[in-house]
Amino acid sequence: MPEPQRSEKGFDAEMADKIVECDGGGPIAGTKLAGRQEFVGRATGEYVDHGDPPWRWYLVVDLTLKPDGFPGDEVWCESGSLYLKTD
Amino acid sequence: MPKDPLHTKLCDMLGIEFPIVSFTHCKDVVAAVVNAGAFAVLGEAMHTPDEISADIKWIRDKVGGKPFGIDLVLPASAPPAGALEELAKEIPESHRQFAQEIKEKHNVPEPKGAQALHQWGGLNQEMARAQLDVVLEERVPVFTSGLGNPGFILEAAHSRGIKVFGLIGKTRQAAREIEDGVDAIIAQGTDAAGHTGPVGTFSIVPEVAAIAGDTPIIAAGGVTTGRHLAAALCLGASGVWTGTLWLACRESDSDMIIKEKLIAATSEDTVYSRSVSGMPMRTLKCPWTTEWAAPDAPKTLHAPYQMLLSSDYIQAANDHRREDLMFEAAGQGVSFVTSMKPAKQIVIDLVEEALDTFESLTSESPVATG
Numbered sequence: 534m535p536e537p538q539r540s541e542k543g544f545d546a547e548m549a550d551k552i553v554e555c556d557g558g559g560p561i562a563g564t565k566l567a568g569r570q571e572f573v574g575r576a577t578g579e580y581v582d583h584g585d586p587p588w589r590w591y592l593v594v595d596l597t598l599k600p601d602g603f604p605g606d607e608v609w610c611e612s613g614s615l616y617l618k619t620d
Numbered sequence: 621m622p623k624d625p626l627h628t629k630l631c632d633m634l635g636i637e638f639p640i641v642s643f644t645h646c647k648d649v650v651a652a653v654v655n656a657g658a659f660a661v662l663g664e665a666m667h668t669p670d671e672i673s674a675d676i677k678w679i680r681d682k683v684g685g686k687p688f689g690i691d692l693v694l695p696a697s698a699p700p701a702g703a704l705e706e707l708a709k710e711i712p713e714s715h716r717q718f719a720q721e722i723k724e725k726h727n728v729p730e731p732k733g734a735q736a737l738h739q740w741g742g743l744n745q746e747m748a749r750a751q752l753d754v755v756l757e758e759r760v761p762v763f764t765s766g767l768g769n770p771g772f773i774l775e776a777a778h779s780r781g782i783k784v785f786g787l788i789g790k791t792r793q794a795a796r797e798i799e800d801g802v803d804a805i806i807a808q809g810t811d812a813a814g815h816t817g818p819v820g821t822f823s824i825v826p827e828v829a830a831i832a833g834d835t836p837i838i839a840a841g842g843v844t845t846g847r848h849l850a851a852a853l854c855l856g857a858s859g860v861w862t863g864t865l866w867l868a869c870r871e872s873d874s875d876m877i878i879k880e881k882l883i884a885a886t887s888e889d890t891v892y893s894r895s896v897s898g899m900p901m902r903t904l905k906c907p908w909t910t911e912w913a914a915p916d917a918p919k920t921l922h923a924p925y926q927m928l929l930s931s932d933y934i935q936a937a938n939d940h941r942r943e944d945l946m947f948e949a950a951g952q953g954v955s956f957v958t959s960m961k962p963a964k965q966i967v968i969d970l971v972e973e974a975l976d977t978f979e980s981l982t983s984e985s986p987v988a989t990g
Contacts, residue, residue: 556793557697558767560665561815561897561923566949567665567693567767568815568899568923569789584749588772590698602898602922604699613769613796614696 541582548591549578552618555593555610572608573598591615625978626971630836630858634659634687638971639859641838643691647675648871651682652963661689661764669754676758687761692751694768711925715918719929726907728945731935756780771800789817794828798835805832806861809841813864813951815901829856844953846973864951870962877941878948879960887952898926906947908933
């Protein structure tokens with residue numbers, strides 16, 4: 534296995550308190566498949582960059598849209614799949 | 621009409637004869653399709669970096685310098701750590717009971733092997749990055765992202781001569797990825813197998829083509845004939861992405877029971893159901909999907925907890941090779957999967973039927989529709 538990826542936390546003031554939509558999803562464990570999920574909530578501005586080149590993920594809270602049964606009220610969203618609600 | 625309507629900009633980009641992309645989890649199919657003049661992508665999302673590296677070497681050995689692709693899934697959302705484990709304890713007893721009733725009603729045996737389907741840890745950003753690093757190190761000709769925006773990896777990929785394709789289910793996803801600079805967009809309609817968006821192939825392909833500029837569009841979802849290929853090119857695509865078509869081909873490692881079920885199936889034998897994974901997914905119908913669609917069935921759970929409920933059924937069906945229980949992800953084009961042909965023959969048939977279709981558009985004798 535390769536070395537563990539570097540992860541760096543940070544804060545992006547421009548994203549803080551923005552209402553965002555996330556076209557999210559991911560692999561479904563135990564299958565060969567992936568599934569899509571949608572979220573709407575408030576970006577806090579907190580982010581984590583994974584690896585190099587950095588793969589940025591934002592924390593989204595106060596979810597007003599999430600899949601049925603999704604645990605909790607916050608989700609990490611990949612920046613390329615995040616849209617400002619006004620887009 | 622151009623001299624060769626099947627010679628598209630996708631062919632020029634990849635150096636292939638035919639604008640046909642096979643998506644498969646079987647590397648033998650990849651080799652056969654690539655050597656037949658088309659293009660193939662191996663789905664590796666569930667494989668370790670070492671397995672991916674070995675598969676890439678195997679394919680290179682079989683296809684020489686011809687191009688091929690590797691598909692990974694880039695997660696685009698993830699709940700905070702720990703939350704999933706807590707919820708796992710909270711699967712309602714009513715759901716466990718309903719799953720047990722299905723097992724009893726359909727005489728589902730206990731699985732023989734370990735519950736591989738329960739191993740749902742580790743599918744995270746770190747795993748995805750480790751898989752991606754193999755693709756970069758091996759300088760695979762094409763990387764396709766089956767889910768998630770590959771924008772962050774574009775510069776690193778392009779600097780190594782790797783082309784990057786993004787699979788999308790919504791037009792705005794395509795707009796974002798085209799702006800980022802992906803080399804091609806796979807526009808997938810709801811007709812496709814597995815987890816898809818809600819928009820049909822006939823709508824999403826021209827919608828994306830209208831905003832794509834010079835970026836090639838590859839149409840996905842329900843494509844199983846040469847007429848589909850011709851139609852996709854007319855909609856503005858430069859090629860087609862096909863999955864179900866290869867599941868029953870001679871080289872495919874699918875179980876023979878699954879191959880026979882696919883050959884017997886029509887479009888009405890597929891179902892768009894949350895009962896397997898908790899996310900909408902198109903598969904062949906089976907007792908599990910039918911029971912969860914009943915009016916008195918509980919509401920399905922969120923992924924991955926619905927998968928925890930369905931895993932015993934799936935594992936037992938496959939372990940015991942129970943024809944009445946087994947199923948597979950399949951798209952609505954499954955009606956046209958009618959025999960276990962060699963992959964090369966499938967490529968030839970697609971090409972010949974597409975050319976016949978184009979010819980019929982300019983002649984008075986329409987092509988036969990079977």
